[in-house]
Amino acid sequence: MSAIVTAEGAQRRDPERTKREILEVATAEFAASGFAGARVDRIAELTRTTKRMIYYYFESKEGLYLQVLxxxxxxxxxxxxxxxxxxxxxxxxxxxxxxxxxxxxxxxxxxxxxxxxxxxxxxxxxxxxxxxxxxxxxxxxxxxxxxxxxxxxxxxxxxxxxxxxxxxxxxxxxxxxxxxxxxxxxxxxxxxxxxxxxxxxxxxxxxxxxxxTDLHRPDLVPPQSTREQQTSTE
Amino acid sequence: MSAIVTAEGAQRRDPERTKREILEVATAEFAASGFAGARVDRIAELTRTTKRMIYYYFESKEGLYLQVLxxxxxxxxxxxxxxxxxxxxxxxxxxxxxxxxxxxxxxxxxxxxxxxxxxxxxxxxxxxxxxxxxxxxxxxxxxxxxxxxxxxxxxxxxxxxxxxxxxxxxxxxxxxxxxxxxxxxxxxxxxxxxxxxxxxxxxxxxxxxxxxTDLHRPDLVPPQSTREQQTSTE
DNA sequence: TTCACAATGTACTAACTAGTACGTACTGAA
DNA sequence: TTCAGTACGTACTAGTTAGTACATTGTGAA
Known part of the structure; x- marks a missing residue:
C-alpha cells in the first residue's frame, strides 16, 4: 500500500486521483468552451497538478477530449x-x-x-x-x-x-x-x-x-434503408 | 454609376459584393468549425479579397460572427x-x-x-x-x-x-x-x-x-412564471 | 480635372497555445 | 538499502492566429 497522505494531510503521489481530477476538470472545460475553445493551460490550472501530467497520461488535447467523451x-x-x-x-x-x-x-x-x-x-x-x-x-x-x-x-x-x-x-x-x-x-x-x-x-x-397510441390514421410506410448499419448485438 | 466590370470581366471595386462574399464564406466557416475553431485567415483565403477587408468592414472576428448570426x-x-x-x-x-x-x-x-x-x-x-x-x-x-x-x-x-x-x-x-x-x-x-x-x-x-388533439387526459397545470419576460409585440 | 475619401493590398507583430526537453523525487520490490 | 521505473515539476519553444501600420489606388462629386 502506498502512503498517500502525509502528516499534514497533503497528498504525495496518487496517479489514479491525478487522472480522475484531470478528467473532471477537462469535462467541465470542454463542455463550457468546446474543443477548440478549451485551453489545456486552464485545465491544468484548475488541477493540483501541471500541464505536463495531462500529456503524460492523455498524450494530446485530442486524446484528453476523447477520454472525456x-x-x-x-x-x-x-x-x-x-x-x-x-x-x-x-x-x-x-x-x-x-x-x-x-x-x-x-x-x-x-x-x-x-x-x-x-x-x-x-x-x-x-x-x-x-x-x-x-x-x-x-x-x-x-x-x-x-x-x-x-x-x-x-x-x-x-x-x-x-x-x-x-x-x-x-x-x-x-x-x-x-x-x-x-x-x-x-x-x-x-x-x-x-x-x-x-x-x-x-x-x-x-x-x-x-x-x-394514436391508431386512427393510416400507417406510415416504414422506410427500408439499404445502407443502414446493424449494431453489434444483432 | 460605378464601372465595376473591366474589359476582361475582372471586378475593380464593389464594397457591397465584398461584404456579402465575406459574410457567405464566414457563415460556412463558423458553421463548420464553431467560433473558436473558425480561422479568419481561412475565411480570407476563400474570398477574392484579403483579411484586411474583414477587419475593415467587421471590426473583429466577433463582429463578423455576430453579423453572420x-x-x-x-x-x-x-x-x-x-x-x-x-x-x-x-x-x-x-x-x-x-x-x-x-x-x-x-x-x-x-x-x-x-x-x-x-x-x-x-x-x-x-x-x-x-x-x-x-x-x-x-x-x-x-x-x-x-x-x-x-x-x-x-x-x-x-x-x-x-x-x-x-x-x-x-x-x-x-x-x-x-x-x-x-x-x-x-x-x-x-x-x-x-x-x-x-x-x-x-x-x-x-x-x-x-x-x-388528445383530450382524454386531465389537463396539465400550465405553469405561471413570475420571471418570464414578455416579448415586445405584446 | 481635381481632390477628398472610401476601398484595398502587403507585410508585419504581439500574444497565445499546444506540446516538449530535461531533470528530480517518490515508491515498491528485491 | 539499493535501484529501476513511475510520477511529477520547471522552463522552454515552435508554430499559429487575431489584429494592425502603412502605403496605394479607385471613384464620385465639385
Missing part, C-alpha cells in the same frame, strides 16, 4: 440501466421511460453539451473510439421490449421502431437543455426554469404516449 | 413568412406548420449548426445583438392563431401555449439536423437519409397533431 457516455449508459419498466404496462412504461429521460438529461447538462460539441465536429472523435461503439444502449432495448408488448396488446402503432421513438424522446429532452439559451434570448422563456420542470416532464410523456 | 436569423424569419395556414383547418394547419418546419430545418443545416454553436456560448453574442431581439417570430404568431381557432372549435388541448408547442416542433426538427452525426455513429441510422425524409416529415405532423 468516453467517460461521459459510459456514465450515461450506467444511469440508463437504473430504470426498470418490467412491472409496468406498455403505456405506463413508455411514459416512465420518456419522463425518466427528461429528468436525466436536464440533470446532466454537461453531457448534452459535449454531445452537441461532438456533433459540431461531425462525430469525428467518437467514431474513432473503440469502446463507445461497443457500449450498446440499454434505452433502445428497453424501448424495443415495450414496443413489442404494446403492439401485441393492440395499443401501439406498428409503424414506428425503437430507434425512431428514441430519437423523438431524445429530441425533446436534448432541446430543452441544449437550446435553452437561444430560446430564452429569442422568446423570453427559460425551458429549464424549476417551476416548469414537472410540467415539461409530463408533457414529454403525454406527447410520446399520444403519438404511439 | 444576424443575417442567418433574418433569413429564417423571411422564410417563415412564406407559410400561409389561413385557409386550413386548425388540425391541418398545425400539421402543415410542423411539416413545413421540418422541411425548412433539414434544408438549412448551417443555420441549425450556428444556433447550436451559439448555445455552446450561452447565447452571449445574440443577447448583445440589437436587431435579433426585434426580429419577432412569425412562427409564434401563426401558431398562436391556430391554437386559438383549434381551442375555440374544441379540437385542441387548452393547456399548451404557442411557445411550448413551438419548442416541441423545433426540438424534433433541430435534433434530426443537429444530432445527426452522433446518432448515426451510435445507432447506425442516418436521420437525414433522403429515403427517410417523407417518413420523418409526416411523423412530426402525426406527433404534434396527436399530442394537441
Amino acid at each position: 468516453e467517460k461521459a457516455y459510459a456514465l450515461i449508459r450506467t444511469v440508463e440501466r437504473e430504470l426498470d419498466v418490467a412491472g409496468l404496462s406498455p403505456v405506463d412504461g413508455l411514459r416512465a421511460l420518456a419522463e425518466f429521460t427528461y429528468d436525466h438529461h436536464t440533470s446532466h447538462p454537461d453531457f448534452i453539451r459535449l454531445v452537441n460539441i461532438e456533433n459540431i465536429h461531425r462525430a469525428q472523435h467518437i467514431s474513432q473510439s473503440t469502446i463507445i461503439h461497443d457500449l450498446n444502449s440499454t434505452a433502445i432495448d428497453t424501448l424495443d421490449g415495450l414496443l413489442r408488448r404494446g403492439i401485441a396488446a393492440g395499443e401501439f402503432r406498428t409503424d414506428i421502431d425503437a430507434l425512431d421513438l428514441h430519437a423523438m424522446i431524445s429530441a425533446y429532452c436534448v432541446f430543452h437543455v441544449a437550446n435553452r439559451y437561444t430560446f430564452r434570448t429569442l422568446f423570453g422563456r427559460d425551458l429549464l426554469e424549476p417551476e416548469r420542470h414537472s410540467y415539461y416532464r409530463r408533457l414529454v410523456g403525454d406527447m410520446i404516449v399520444a403519438t404511439m | 444576424e443575417k442567418a436569423y433574418a433569413l429564417i424569419r423571411t422564410v417563415e413568412r412564406e407559410l400561409d395556414v389561413a385557409g386550413l383547418s386548425p388540425v391541418d394547419g398545425l400539421r402543415a406548420l410542423a411539416e413545413f418546419t421540418y422541411d425548412h430545418h433539414t434544408s438549412h443545416p448551417d443555420f441549425i449548426r450556428l444556433v447550436n454553436i451559439e448555445n455552446i456560448h450561452r447565447a452571449q453574442h445574440i443577447s448583445q445583438s440589437t436587431i435579433i431581439h426585434d426580429l419577432n417570430s412569425t412562427a409564434i404568431d401563426t401558431l398562436d392563431g391556430l391554437l386559438r381557432r383549434g381551442i375555440a372549435a374544441g379540437e385542441f388541448r387548452t393547456d399548451i401555449d404557442a411557445l411550448d408547442l413551438h419548442a416541441m416542433i423545433s426540438a424534433y426538427c433541430v435534433f434530426h439536423v443537429a444530432n445527426r452525426y452522433t446518432f448515426r455513429t451510435l445507432f447506425g441510422r442516418d436521420l437525414l437519409e433522403p429515403e427517410r425524409h417523407s417518413y420523418y416529415r409526416r411523423l412530426v405532423g402525426d406527433m404534434i397533431v396527436a399530442t394537441m
Whole structure:
C-alpha cells in the first residue's frame, strides 16, 4: 500500500486521483468552451497538478477530449440501466421511460453539451473510439421490449421502431437543455426554469404516449434503408 | 454609376459584393468549425479579397460572427413568412406548420449548426445583438392563431401555449439536423437519409397533431412564471 | 480635372497555445 | 538499502492566429 497522505494531510503521489481530477476538470472545460475553445493551460490550472501530467497520461488535447467523451457516455449508459419498466404496462412504461429521460438529461447538462460539441465536429472523435461503439444502449432495448408488448396488446402503432421513438424522446429532452439559451434570448422563456420542470416532464410523456397510441390514421410506410448499419448485438 | 466590370470581366471595386462574399464564406466557416475553431485567415483565403477587408468592414472576428448570426436569423424569419395556414383547418394547419418546419430545418443545416454553436456560448453574442431581439417570430404568431381557432372549435388541448408547442416542433426538427452525426455513429441510422425524409416529415405532423388533439387526459397545470419576460409585440 | 475619401493590398507583430526537453523525487520490490 | 521505473515539476519553444501600420489606388462629386 502506498502512503498517500502525509502528516499534514497533503497528498504525495496518487496517479489514479491525478487522472480522475484531470478528467473532471477537462469535462467541465470542454463542455463550457468546446474543443477548440478549451485551453489545456486552464485545465491544468484548475488541477493540483501541471500541464505536463495531462500529456503524460492523455498524450494530446485530442486524446484528453476523447477520454472525456468516453467517460461521459459510459456514465450515461450506467444511469440508463437504473430504470426498470418490467412491472409496468406498455403505456405506463413508455411514459416512465420518456419522463425518466427528461429528468436525466436536464440533470446532466454537461453531457448534452459535449454531445452537441461532438456533433459540431461531425462525430469525428467518437467514431474513432473503440469502446463507445461497443457500449450498446440499454434505452433502445428497453424501448424495443415495450414496443413489442404494446403492439401485441393492440395499443401501439406498428409503424414506428425503437430507434425512431428514441430519437423523438431524445429530441425533446436534448432541446430543452441544449437550446435553452437561444430560446430564452429569442422568446423570453427559460425551458429549464424549476417551476416548469414537472410540467415539461409530463408533457414529454403525454406527447410520446399520444403519438404511439394514436391508431386512427393510416400507417406510415416504414422506410427500408439499404445502407443502414446493424449494431453489434444483432 | 460605378464601372465595376473591366474589359476582361475582372471586378475593380464593389464594397457591397465584398461584404456579402465575406459574410457567405464566414457563415460556412463558423458553421463548420464553431467560433473558436473558425480561422479568419481561412475565411480570407476563400474570398477574392484579403483579411484586411474583414477587419475593415467587421471590426473583429466577433463582429463578423455576430453579423453572420444576424443575417442567418433574418433569413429564417423571411422564410417563415412564406407559410400561409389561413385557409386550413386548425388540425391541418398545425400539421402543415410542423411539416413545413421540418422541411425548412433539414434544408438549412448551417443555420441549425450556428444556433447550436451559439448555445455552446450561452447565447452571449445574440443577447448583445440589437436587431435579433426585434426580429419577432412569425412562427409564434401563426401558431398562436391556430391554437386559438383549434381551442375555440374544441379540437385542441387548452393547456399548451404557442411557445411550448413551438419548442416541441423545433426540438424534433433541430435534433434530426443537429444530432445527426452522433446518432448515426451510435445507432447506425442516418436521420437525414433522403429515403427517410417523407417518413420523418409526416411523423412530426402525426406527433404534434396527436399530442394537441388528445383530450382524454386531465389537463396539465400550465405553469405561471413570475420571471418570464414578455416579448415586445405584446 | 481635381481632390477628398472610401476601398484595398502587403507585410508585419504581439500574444497565445499546444506540446516538449530535461531533470528530480517518490515508491515498491528485491 | 539499493535501484529501476513511475510520477511529477520547471522552463522552454515552435508554430499559429487575431489584429494592425502603412502605403496605394479607385471613384464620385465639385
